Amino acid sequence: MNVAGPISALSLTERAERAAKVAGEFADRVDAEARFPTEGMEAIKAERLMGIMVRPELGGEAATLTEIAEVCSILGQACASTAMIYAMHQIQIASLADHAVGSDWHQAFLKRICEEQLLIGSATSEAGIGGNLRNSICAVEVQNGTVRLEKDATVISYGEASDAIMVTSRRNADAPHSDQVATLFLKDQYTLEHTADWDTLGMRGTRSDGYIFRGEAPAEQILPKPFAEIAAQSMLAVSHLLWGALWFGMAADAVARSQAFVKAAARRTPGQTPPGALRLAEASSMLQLIKANLISGLKRFEAAKGNPDALNAMSFSVEMNNIKVGTSQMILTIINHCMLICGIAGYKNGTPFSLGRHLRDAHSAQLMINNDRILGNTSNMLVVKKQDTSFLG
Incomplete structure (x- = not known):
């Protein structure tokens, strides 16, 4: 959803508090129904909070991590699922902002995040390695400028609601499990085959279902740093x-x-x-x-x-x-x-x-x-x- 518009004159704290008020109104329903917190996330987008970490020349506000943490704390007081989704999104933004400098494609995408208030998901867990972030079984295949990847992801947080997903994998089929790259795939560049439902004790609104991820995109979307x-x-x-x-x-x-x-x-x-x-x-x-x-x-x-x-x-x-x-x-x-x-x-x-x-x-x-x-x-x-x-x- 494109919610582009002028950045509010209110402070980040005030904008976060307004979004948190909406998220809090629906927190119990999100939990009971184990559904994505649509209302809270739409309020966050309306307050233009998705790209605040990005530098101003790309449309962001160069918010510090301390300022982002304050927003997460305010949201956490209202709806933990909404806060977790926002925090996970900002973790992906930090990786892009700090480690894709010099990549024209990724810089353009950071600008899109700010303009369109896009939501970025993450697929690091994998069948066979569980939650070991620093190991992958799957590997990207790069041919003729195109990257292809299939991953059996045990969880992808808010996968269905994401506008793009950052996926970890081995650098190639011959690479050791720890020689990994991260690739950003846009929503129209991948499919998700549902394999496991997110029916959990808590954090039910994050909708961290399991999927077989299959993606194909230009190879320039692989982050340049290991x-x-x-x-x-x-x-x-x-x-x-x-x-x-x-x-x-x-x-x-x-x-x-x-x-x-x-x-x-x-x-x-x-x-x-x-x-x-x-x-x-x-x-x-x-x-x-x-x-x-x-x-x-x-x-x-x-x-x-x-x-x-x-x-x-x-x-x-x-x-x-x-x-x-x-x-x-x-x-x-x-x-x-x-x-x-x-x-x-x-x-x-x-x-x-x-x-x-x-x-x-x-x-x-x-x-x-x-x-x-x-x-x-x-x-x-x-x-x-x-x-x-x-x-x-």
């Missing part, structure tokens, strides 16, 4: 930070609901401290720890951006991994605290204090690049590298 470089210097860090921001938003909304519950209890019994007040204080403390962790990581990323040595440093990778693991674990503890505070009103659906959707969505966080896989990678790095403990960076 996927190993894209993953190490952009995708993994951006993923962990933006996912963390939306998870923080989910937990923040749970804390806000439990705070409202405690306030209502305090009004009913003047002069008495409600029984949930201490747990509320504890949840607030944990929420602040997540916020501090994310802010630290965002500052580290912004400082390292454009410096391959800094982005490839073990200390940087350890910090980004710890942010993902720590945030994904702590949001569950926070939301459990909030459930205890709100009691049956939080356990039931349809109350102002309902937290079932928050808790179910939060359980996905430890599985998105499984924490055990991340901890294994971190442990290998810590065997050879002392953890950075300096406050000065």
Whole structure:
């Protein structure tokens, strides 16, 4: 859908809040029906938020990752599925903006994203390797300037709703599993054969169905840099930070609901401290720890951006991994605290204090690049590298 128009004079935060209001109105229905959050995503497009990371000469606003994280957090407080789709889209934008410089085709496509508010999906998971981002079984075939690819993708987040999909594969049929490229295919350049339905505990609106992906496109649509470089210097860090921001938003909304519950209890019994007040204080403390962790990581990323040595440093990778693991674990503890505070009103659906959707969505966080896989990678790095403990960076 083309929603081109002048960029709003409102701030990014104000525009995100307006979009989040719409997304929040439909969040429970999106969850119950396990459907794509059409209303929330259309509101995001109407606010011209899809291409804000892109540089201004291509139609974007050169938003920093911290500003993108703020948008993800605001959306996460309203509808986690909408926020996750937006975050995943921005992860693809970051890969294009940082690693396709000099490619005329990709620069033109970034301009199209801004003009038409296009949605970019991602196909990295594959049957036989699961969620191992840095391995592929399938391989691109390039002949006479055309790239062809078939991939058995166990999940493609919001695949049916995407305007284009970035797909990882081996560089060629003779390449090792880790020698990968990423190729951007437009909607009219691929077919999706549905193989698995997305019927899950939480994050139901992301519609991460499984498909056999078959694509054919001009070879210039292969990103010019190896996927190993894209993953190490952009995708993994951006993923962990933006996912963390939306998870923080989910937990923040749970804390806000439990705070409202405690306030209502305090009004009913003047002069008495409600029984949930201490747990509320504890949840607030944990929420602040997540916020501090994310802010630290965002500052580290912004400082390292454009410096391959800094982005490839073990200390940087350890910090980004710890942010993902720590945030994904702590949001569950926070939301459990909030459930205890709100009691049956939080356990039931349809109350102002309902937290079932928050808790179910939060359980996905430890599985998105499984924490055990991340901890294994971190442990290998810590065997050879002392953890950075300096406050000065």
